[in-house]
């Protein structure tokens with residue numbers, strides 16, 4: 001069986017270093033907001049090419065705290081609109097709606113699966129305050145055009161980088177392409193911890209300071225509370241593990257790239273639509289997503305050949321019960337994508353033989 005994802009195998013090369021790091025934390029007697037979190041924040045900020053990284057408890061919290069920070073700063077208020085891609089993981093949308101902001105669902109481009117800049121312009125109203133760009137499946141959204149639209153209309157640009165650690169657009173890393181970015185270190189992401197974790201990256205000193213305070217009960221210094229904050233901190237153990245893995249991220253992404261190259265070169269089946277890499281993008285292949293009209297048949301066929309697959313995602317946010325107030329929106333491209341996509345195995349520990357088997361199975365479908 002070729003598993004869709006095998007986290008034990010992905011983490012195996014780092015096992016000794018991770019155990020040393022964990023021992024160091026356990027023996028230190030300091031478990032929350034200490035040296036390890038500080039060190040990882042500096043390393044991750046440098047890696048992304050920004051001034052600040054703030055470690056938080058999850059990717060959802062990272063995105064949530066960016067919008068919350070802007071509200072505390074008076075940049076946004078309840079009822080303001082945020083343009084979001086309609087085809088994304090629900091966390092992107094929750095971060096907006098949980099802040100009392102209104103998500104404005106916008107269609108993607110069928111080539112990149114990322115938000116379509118032409119559609120963004122049509123959605124801007126006097127209430128629009130921000131664009132949330134999700135770098136879906138590991139490929140940057142068209143940030144050059146998105147930033148130009150935002151500059152023209154005075155909007156903030158927030159990146160959801162949860163699937164795109166290390167990806168680049170015109171030579172610049174995701175996390176440094178907008179006003180602020182949210183990352184997830186959920187174990188299955190390209191940079192994954194051994195539990196939940198997340199980070200915000202930004203060059204904005206005031207936003208960084210506000211989020212640092214918000215994540216720690218809104219406490220500016222101990223027992224002095226500036227905001228009604230939350231408890232959302234990256235912990236020392238996860239930070240130490242992430243510091244072990246970060247130096248290997250580029251190599252892992254390069255291996256993902258080689259495997260994706262093989263799929264793109266070798267899969268040749270008119271019933272299967274392959275993903276495309278947009279010009280000036282460095283894709284990091286968090287997911288290798290194909291499209292197929294007979295998606296369920298293909299998934300069953302691959303299962304018979306002992307190849308694990310997944311669907312990212314089966315139901316778009318506006319069709320979820322949680323967002324039933326948006327159920328009547330007409331988003332035909334988003335709905336088509338959700339009906340046709342299938343993710344095939346792609347991670348840095350797949351062997352050449354496994355890739356060969358997967359290619360053969362896709363070609364014989």
Ligand SMILES: *Cc1c(COP(=O)(O)O)cnc(C)c1O
Nearest residue numbers: 058059060089091092162184186
């Ligand atoms: C995983 C993910 C998130 C949420 O991250 P968590 O750490 O699981 O909260 C947000 N957005 C996207 C696009 C994701 O893939």
